Amino acid sequence: FREGVKLWAKIGLLSFGGPAGQIALMHRELVEERRWIGEQRFLHALNYCMMLPGPEAQQLAIYIGWLLHRTIGGLVAGILFVAPGALVMLTLSILYALYGDAPLVEALFFGVK
Numbered sequence: 001f002r003e004g005v006k007l008w009a010k011i012g013l014l015s016f017g018g019p020a021g022q023i024a025l026m027h028r029e030l031v032e033e034r035r036w037i038g039e040q041r042f043l044h045a046l047n048y049c050m051m052l053p054g055p056e057a058q059q060l061a062i063y064i065g066w067l068l069h070r071t072i073g074g075l076v077a078g079i080l081f082v083a084p085g086a087l088v089m090l091t092l093s094i095l096y097a098l099y100g101d102a103p104l105v106e107a108l109f110f111g112v113k
Contacts, residue, residue: 001069007034008065008080015057016085022057030064037064058082 007029015022023046031042045067049059058081065077092112099105 001073004065004068004073005076005080008061008077009084011061012080012082012084015081019055019057022081023060026057026060026064036068041067 011022011025011029015025027042030037031039037045042064045063046056046060049056049063052059058078061081062074062078066074069076092109095105096109100109
């Protein structure tokens with residue numbers, strides 16, 4: 001379970017840029033490198049999550065977390081999949097609200113844009 005927590009935190013920190021990249025990262029980590037889930041099971045889970053309304057990458061993370069560690073695994077996977085991005089956005093929002101007129105901050109946000 002501890003390794004799973006580390007993995008979901010890693011995926012949450014590194015998976016930025018949309019569901020295609022997030023799903024590819026999950027596939028590489030879970031199927032190819034760690035072999036915690038088989039290729040067929042991963043594809044079955046992905047197909048299942050694509051049928052549901054909502055963000056399939058997050059649903060896939062929660063479902064695989066649930067498969068590996070039941071309810072607590074699904075909760076941890078779901079939270080750690082979203083929390084790093086949410087914290088980055090909160091930090092950037094606060095930075096912009098406090099120092100948005102500073103030339104360095106303006107340049108930083110122009111670069112991000």
